[in-house]
Structures are given as C-alpha cells and as structure tokens.
Amino acid sequence: MKRGAGIRKQLQILGVVPALFMLGLLLVALTWQRFEDADRDLQALGSFMASQLASSSEYGVLAGNYSDLRRQAQLAMQQADLQYVVFRDNDGKVLLYEGRQDRVPGTSIIEFHSGIYRQPLLDSDTMRVTAGQNDSPVRIGEVVLGMSSARLLARQKEILLASLIPALSAMILGLWIAHYLARQIASPLNYLSGLLRTLRGGDYHVRGTSKLQGELGELQSDINQLAGSLEEARVDQQSAIEELQAAHKQAQTASQAKSDFLAMMSHELRTPMNGVLGMLQLLEQTRQSEEQHEYTQVALESTGHLLDVINDILDFSRIEAGRMDLDPVFFELDPLLNNCLSTFRYLAEKKGLYLRLEKDALISDKLVRTDPTRLRQVLNNLISNAIKFTNEGGITVSATAHLVREDWLDVKLSVKDTGIGIPEDKQSRLFQAFSQVDSSTSRRFGGTGLGLAIARRLSEMLGGALTLSSSQGGGSTFTVSLRLFFRHEVGDEREIVLIGHDDAPRTLNGLVLLVEDNEVNLMVARRILEQMGVTVVTAMNGKEALAKVEQRDFDCILMDVQMPVMDGMEATRLLRQWEREQGRVPMPVIALTANAMEEERERCLSAGMNAHLAKPFRRQQLSRVLTPYLTPERAQSGR
Amino acid sequence: MRVQQGCWLILTWLLLMAGPLFAGEPLQVHVQAMEGPFKSGFVNALQAGSSDMRIAPSAERADLIIALGDDAFADSVRHDKPVLGVFVSRSLEQKLRRKGCHCAAIWAGVALNDQLAMLQLMMPVAVNVGVIIGNNSAWSEGGVKDYRGRLGLKLFKVDSHEELGRVLREELDALDALVLPVDETLFGPDSAKLVLLTSYRLRRPVFGPEQSYVHAGSAASLFASGGDLVSETLIQISSFIERRRFRRSGFVHTPSVIVNEHVANSFDMRFHDSEALRSALEVLP
Missing domain, CATH: 3.30.565.10 (Histidine kinase-like ATPase, C-terminal domain)
Known part of the structure; x- marks a missing residue:
C-alpha cells in the first residue's frame, strides 16, 4: 500500500498553507501599499521642496542674484536626500548648480521640477495685487531638485523589515498552532490506528482507554465494541475449529481404522483364501474323476470370483482414500x-x-x-x-x-x-x-x-x-x-x-527357502514349488530362516511378512546386513504376503526384498515371479 | 568717456606739478581707518602711487590725515590737522565743513550725471527715470533738480523703508527705470530685496547705487572702486603738497562700472557685460 503524508502532516499543511498564503498576500499588499506611500511621500516632499524653492528663488532669478540663489540652494541642501539643485532661466540656461560630491553609490536620482514665476506685486498693507488683477504670474525659469532614492530605499527596507518581523512571528505562531492542533487531532487518530493494528494482529483483548471526546470518542467506543465482537467471534471460531479438528481427527482415525480394517480383512481373508486356492490347484493336479474335476473347476472359479471381489473392494478403498x-x-x-x-x-x-x-x-x-x-x-x-x-x-x-x-x-x-x-x-x-x-x-x-x-x-x-x-x-x-x-x-x-502373455508354468531348478508360519500355506507353497521342480527348505519364522541362510546358500527365499518371533521385514534387513558384513552375493528374497496393499509392496522393497507376490497366488504367478531366479541358466550363473 | 579723459588730464597735471615737491621734505600722511585689509591695501597703494609722501604712524606726527569712511573722518577732525575724507558721505563732509574743519572729501558714490549717462547707454529709449533720495544720500535734491539732460527725472524723497516700499509700488508704473544714489541708510543690504523685487515684479530695471547692489540685482552701476579712490586720493595729496590746500570735494572722476548680465539680458538692454559698457562709456564726450 502506497503511503502518503500522514494525517498529522496533512493537518499541518491544511492549517499552515492557507494561513501562509493569506499572510503572504496580506504582506505583499501591505508592503506594496506602504512602498507606494513612501514613494508618494518622497514625491510629495520633492515637489513641495521644489515649489518652495521655486517661490523663494523668484528674487534670485529675477535679479540674477547668485548669492541669493546659492543661499536658497544651500538651505534646501540641508535636506540630506537632496543631491543637487539647479536653477535655470526661462531659456534653459543654467543659472546655478549646487550639488554634493559624496553621492551614495547604487542609488538613483529622482528629479523634481518646479517653475519659477514672477509674482504680481502685493500691497503689503492690503495684501492685494497692486499692478492689476489680470497680471498673472509669468514663468521666468525653473528649479530642478535631484533627490536621491537612498532615502526611499532605506524607507522601503524599514517597511520590509517592519512587515517581515511580524509576518515571521505570525508564521512561527501559525506553525506552532498548526503543529499543536495537528498533534491534538492526529495523536488520538494514531492511538486509534495503533489500537486497530493491535486488533489486526489478533490481540482482541486490547481496549481503547484514552479519554476522547466527540466523534473520536465514539470511534474508540466502536472499536472497543468491534474488538469485543471479534473476540467473541474468535472464541466461537476457535470452538468451531476445535470441533472441526476433532471431527477431522476422528475422520482420519476412522479412515485409518477403515484402512487398517481393510488391510487386516484383506490379510485375514487372503491367508485362508491362499490355502483354499492353493489346495484346489493341488487338487486339480491330482487324478480325479470327471465329476470331481468339474467340482474342482467350479470351486476354483468361485474362489477366483471371491478374490476379484476382494481386490475390487481393496482398490475402491484405496481410490477413495487417495492412496492409489x-x-x-x-x-x-x-x-x-x-x-x-x-x-x-x-x-x-x-x-x-x-x-x-x-x-x-x-x-x-x-x-x-x-x-x-x-x-x-x-x-x-x-x-x-x-x-x-x-x-x-x-x-x-x-x-x-x-x-x-x-x-x-x-x-x-x-x-x-x-x-x-x-x-x-x-x-x-x-x-x-x-x-x-x-x-x-x-x-x-x-x-x-x-x-x-x-x-x-x-x-x-x-x-x-x-x-x-x-x-x-x-x-x-x-x-x-x-x-x-x-x-x-x-x-x-x-x-x-514389456507386456507379454502369461506363460505356462515352467520347470524350475534350484534351492528355495520357504519361510511361512501358517502350516497350510506352507504346505501349499511347498507342494506347488516341488511340482515345479524346486527343492524346498522351510522355516517357520525369520529367525529360523536366518539361521538356515547362514548354514547354506539358497537360490531364492520366499519370505512371509507377518510371522511370530521375527517377521519377514526384520529378517530381510538382518540378512542384507549379514551379507554386507560377510561380503556375500545377495540372495533374492521374494515377499509372499497376504497384504496386497501397494504400501506393503513398497515396504518390502525398501526392506531389501527383490519382489512381492500377494496371496492368494496362482501357480502361474508364482512361476513367473520365480523364473528370473530359478531358471536353469540363472541358477547356474547365480551360484 | 568724459570721465576717463578727465582722469588722464588730472594725472598729467599731477605729474607736472610733482617736480617742486621732490625738492622738499616728503609729506607725512596718516591713514585713519578701521584696521583691516582694506586699510592696508589702501596704504600700500598710496605708497606705491606717490614718492612725495610718507605714511605717518600717528595723526599727531602727520601733515595730513586721510580718513577712510564716515567714522574715521568724523574722528579725524579733532586733531586739528588737514583731513581728507575718502568715501565719506556728502552730508557729513558738508556738516564738518560748516563747523570749520580744514578738510575735503572724496564722496561715497558717483555723480548723478555719470550714472544717468550710463543708464542712457543701457536703455537708449528710456525717458522717465525715477530718482529716490534720502537724508543721507550722496545726491542732493538740488543736484537732481539741476539735471538738464535728455532724461526726464522724477525725484522721490523718502525717509524710511516703509515709505520706500510705498513709493516704489505707487510710482514705478509710471517710470521706465529707477536710479539710486549711495545711501547707507536707505539702500543698504536690508532694503535691496525690497527695492529690487518690487521693481522687477513691475518690470522696471534699477540702476545704481554701487557694486554690491548690482550683485544683489541692480542692472548696472558706476561705482568708486578701491583703485578709483586711491587715484582720486593721490590727486588730492598732490594738490595739497603743491598748494597746501585741498581740491574741491567731489565724487571720483573716473568710476568703475559693473553690469548684472542676467538682468541686462532679461531686460534686453543694449549692453550685457561690463567690458562692453566700459568701452562705450570711454568714448562718451
């Protein structure tokens, strides 16, 4: 957010700028007026002096009395601003020039001209013109006064100074008042702004306690009410969140329980299913009458349907749980x-x-x-x-x-x-x-x-x-x-x-360690493997398997996962550790588990197993998973 | 011009008469005057102008007392010695002579005829000329009345400044110009502005009575300068040495002249400067 000038500064500007503008205008107007007055005074003084000098110099000009003219000029020159006096006759000829030598530099000269007239004669007793009423004054010359502008400039400086000092004082006072008022207004706003920031930060306990009057007081009251409402809302929200979290946790727990249940059900269904399917497959290989064979096939088909149903349920559950x-x-x-x-x-x-x-x-x-x-x-x-x-x-x-x-x-x-x-x-x-x-x-x-x-x-x-x-x-x-x-x-x-056809069960060679705690499954797997041509050594748990592994090498190990004493995961990890310590070639380990979940497969691989086969398995599936390790050529090269 | 010629004739006569004086004792002359530059200048000029006289340090040891001014003149007559008053008022000299003093005087001012001759040169068309005299004026009422020249003189006798102003206001309209005599009482510095301003406001030029008045505004004037007085004094001394008596009292015979150029211009007079007027006066018959 782009931030402009603060309200305090804006108030100061609002208070000061118009006042300063008006003050400036007033100052200019007054100063200009006083300058005009000073100029007018100087003009009046110059004109007055010129006229006075003109009237008093009538005799000097009439009589050519230069002494009298000089005396008049010197009298006039007592006025300090007067720089020179010139008397001229009616033809413009200079009769007398009286001037100063010490002219103030930088000052200009303002000239004042006044005509010198020969006055009609007055009767000193009656004060009447004796020579006739129509004998008007006749111009006989003029007097020129050269007045220095120094006085005017000095006066203007005085005026300026006299104007500026009060103006400056007024400006300082105005600034102080604006500053004071702005602070008076902005401080509560800053306080309320800080209050709002605190509320925005989430601290709804805070309340405005400043003694504010008028609108600001109402604003503070509104903010306090807002804070109260927010606090209540937060309590409600917190309560709702806690409820939601509890519900979510419950749902997660339920989901986990569902998943666990499905996994458990899958495991618990597959384990006996493996026995059923395995036994049916073994039964299928025995000599049977046509009727027996038909029953066996129906049983196998039904078992297959049941397995499909179980797989569908597991897949759907995984999709629903987002675990697919x-x-x-x-x-x-x-x-x-x-x-x-x-x-x-x-x-x-x-x-x-x-x-x-x-x-x-x-x-x-x-x-x-x-x-x-x-x-x-x-x-x-x-x-x-x-x-x-x-x-x-x-x-x-x-x-x-x-x-x-x-x-x-x-x-x-x-x-x-x-x-x-x-x-x-x-x-x-x-x-x-x-x-x-x-x-x-x-x-x-x-x-x-x-x-x-x-x-x-x-x-x-x-x-x-x-x-x-x-x-x-x-x-x-x-x-x-x-x-x-x-x-x-x-x-x-x-x-x-490479996607290919399911091959028909092949004849395999090699020594396989079958680790299985369930006796039925142990028997099923052992019989199928033996029918494939494999030599089978069995173990009931991981610990026993490790002991047998240390005694001799196997071409492949079929490892159940959930077993007593030591499970398949732990046994595989210890096996891999032992192989590393002994510097031995790792033996292939294939997980044989009733847990068909994808996570189980990953767990097996991360524990060091090479492949994973879910129970119940078909003969072809077992053959396919063992083929890489138990074909004659592999078995020979691997050992 | 006539005055100038007279001066030269007198000087020639003085030189011719100076011979017998050289044979005797030099004349002891004491100059009685208020101490000042004028006195010392006057004494020096006298000594330079005549070898037949010596400056006496006191009146008692002098053969002749030369008194400069009225006060010195009046004071010198008590020494009972011949006294020559220089630039003294005519009335004082006549008064002391009536009392029997052995004295003569060179009067202050110039002769009325000389002044009027100069006026005629400056204003050839002037006809009516006013002459104002007082009790102590250099010109007497009889002298004015005795004038027989071309100009028509109108005499005004006044006793005070107030009367002077009234006369001027009332009479100047009928005159073409005004001529004033030397009169320390009536035409001193105090009255110059009154006389001149009144005259000029009525467009009437004023002539005389002497140099300072011209400076104050008078159009022109003949006046007895220091040199003129020395020359006139030397003539009297020479006469006294030769005949043991003074020549007749009178004005200087060869006065100087001065013109107020501004006034002469403004009244459009014939001569606008002193030299031109002097030259014109010299050729007068």
Missing part, C-alpha cells in the same frame, strides 16, 4: 491389448462369443506413457463386464488413435458388446459405486457393482474419461479416451515395460 498411486512408464500399447484379449478369450469362447480386436495402424510401433497396470485393469474390467452381460454375438475391442501434435496421441479404447444394453435413464447410475442397473441384474449376473466405478476413477486418474453409449437391447459401447505422450524410438530401455 500411478506408476507411468513407456510401453507398447499393442501387446497390452493382445494380452487383455488373451486373458478373456477362453471365457468368451466358453460362452460361445467372439472376442475381436480392431487396431488402428497408428498405434503400432509407438511407446506410450501411462500406467499399464491400471490401464489393463480398466480394460479387463470392461471386457469382463461385456462378456458377463453378453449372451449372443460377441465383443469387439477397438483401438483408434490420431495425432494431436507430433508427440501426443489421442487414444480411444472401446469395448463394444452385443449384450442386453443399458436403458438410458439408468446409465447415469452405472458408474456409481455399489450400483448396478437393477437388483435383478445383480442377482442374475452377480458382482459387487464396483467394477465400472473403479474403471471410471482409474480412467480419470490416467487423465482420460470413460463414457458409455448404449441402448436397451442394442448392446453397449464403453470408451476410454486418453491423451498420451508417446515416442517412436526406444530410448531408455529401463523405462520400457
């Missing part, structure tokens, strides 16, 4: 689409549906940058839904693109089905969580109603949008629109994720 983080990398869109379709091809064919992929040529040979895991999740969700709600015909996945600029691509991924379609009035509810077209749909097709909500949220998190075009009985088309940064060449391979 993206991991954008450059990857080829083509393999991802193929992989998605491959995942569902078996399911579609099983329902007698076709599943086609139509790709724009522009997509090929381009590395786009986004989170492939989440994009795959969206597409899987859409394709899964399409298969679920389509009984005849099939599903067409199309990928179109066009260049926005030379390095940006607008991509549209559409999943079009020939299913039952969605009534227009119910489409708006479709993307709401826990919502399906109607309850009969839920009953008929199953599902939690979270899939599309999650798909839309993830699409938005990826910077795009998920839209629906559908009519009842006319099928549905879900379109994901994304604007993706891309590049042609493969620059930094570290950033590129």
